[in-house]
Amino acid sequence: MTEPDLDATALRREFAEELTAERKLPADWRAAVEAVPRHECSPAFYVPNDAPGLTAYVPITRELVGAEAWLRRVYSDETLITQFDGRDIDWSDPQPISGANPTSSSTLPSLVVQMLDALDLDDESTVTEYGTGTGYSTALMCHRLGAERITSVETDAGVADRARAALDRCGYAPRLVTGNGLAGADRSDQAARTIATMGVRGIPWAWVRETAPGGLVVATLRGWLRSLGLVRLVVEDGQHATGQFIAADPAFMIARQQQAPANIGMLPGDDDGKTRETEVGPEVLNMPDSGFVAQLALPNSRSFFMPDDDGRLRVYVLDAANESFAVLTAAGAGWLVREGGPVSLWAEVEQSLALWHAAGSPAATEFGVSVEAGRQRVWLDNAEDGPSWRLPVVPGS
Structure with a gap:
């Protein structure tokens, strides 16, 4: 393990104290945060700039900004982006980036330790992690439990190689697997705990199969x-x-294998579908609680907006699984929706919102989840006969 000229150990202790004061660092994880050199996992990274308009990202390295500014950025509660669009970055001459999608990062530490704390570990726990990334969360678990108890899976070979090197610099040698984590970790046993640091549309059955009963x-x-x-x-x-x-x-980056299709398909023509009035406008898609319910109602859909020939805003909702569509257009103080295809998409949203309102508009943390082989549901009130929504089943798991 190497330390830069500035006292990184002192910065880690200062950072841990800040997180503790903000009640973002569980006591069981403080020693790991103080010990693990995050700068070894993120020697170079991008952060979003503060300029208005299209999100742009600026590179941060020791050479570009100086050792102190680089380290202080590392030891802050911030996500450090290390890859865009699945392509490696040329760190010999890093340039600002815009119009790109982050695909690998070191997630903000407060979220990492929140998830690790949710695992409810004891000293004997074994863990499978999906999404090694920079290796920082892997290193925290290695410090807490011992590297021999940790298996970590990364789908991107380049990311996996860099994580392996970083963990070696940190002094840890867990079992690292490069491959499709949705298919499992190829374990010979079952882990007591499983954690994923990327978003998934449904829980892969392999994760359940490779987790011990009671885990x-x-x-x-x-x-x-x-x-x-x-x-x-x-x-x-x-x-x-x-x-x-x-x-x-x-909101983690979605698993590579589950990203939305690049081609959104054909837009519906102006005469396609049937038009009706709706009391539910497209703002429900973006609001915190109603957006949660709308996502449950539209598991295979994407939305975007564009003006029509008269300059009026149109909001499109397109379903990638069955080519159904809904197009919302402002009409005075309300909205018109034009729907087509085998499923009335906006009707699904309206029905789901009605069920949610009837239940008292509960927060997301009041929803339950049930996972079986070939079937997954999110539900309210109770798993047997309460309102429920199907989640996509992960193929190949």
């Missing part, structure tokens, strides 16, 4: 419209896993 799975569910939230599931008997959402805010 926990902590992961973020998300869709193509938005994140749903962080869930914690108990694996009951190898055939079922049940639990609930424990946080609604985390």
Whole structure:
């Protein structure tokens, strides 16, 4: 392990104290945050700039900004982006980047330790992690439990190689697997705990299968419209896993294998579908609680907006699975919706919102999740006969 000229140890202690004061660092993880050199996992990275308009990212390295500014950025509660669009960065001459999608990062530490704390570890726990990334969260678990108890899976070979080198510099040698994490970790045993640091549209059955009965799975569910939230599931008997959402805010990058199709398909023509009035406008897609419910109603859909020939705003909702569509257009103080295809998409949203309102408009953390082989549901009130929504089943898992 190497330390830069500035006292990184002191910065880690200062950072841990800040997180503790903000009640963002569970006591069980403070020693790991103080010990693990995050700068070894993120020697170079990008952060978003503060300029208005299209999001742009600026590179941060020791050479570009100086050792102190670089280290202080590393030891802050910030996500450090290390890859865009699945392509490696030329760090010999890094340039500002815009119009790109982050695909690998070191997630903000407060979220990392929140998820790790949700695993409810003891000293004997074994863990499978999906999404090694920079290796920082892997290193925290190695410090807490010992590297021999940790298996971590990364789908991107270049990212995996860099994480392996970083963990070696930190002094840890866990079992690292490069491959499709949705298919499992190829374990010869079952882990006591499973954690995923990327978003998934549904819980891969392999994660349940490779977690011991009574064990926990902590992961973020998300869709193509938005994140749903962080869930914690108990694996009951190898055939079922049940639990609930424990946080609604985390929005991890979606698993590479589950990204939305690049081609959105053909836009509906102006004469396609049937038009009707609706009391539900497209703002429900972006609001925190109603957006959660809308995502449940539209598991295979994406939305975007564009003006029509008269300059009026149109909001499109397109379903990638069945080519159904909904087009919303402002009409005075209300909205018109034009729907077509085998599923009335906006009617699904309206019905889901009505069920949610009838239940008292509960927060996401009041929703439960049930996972079986070939079937997954999010539900309200109770798993047997309460309102429920199907989640996509992860193929090949």
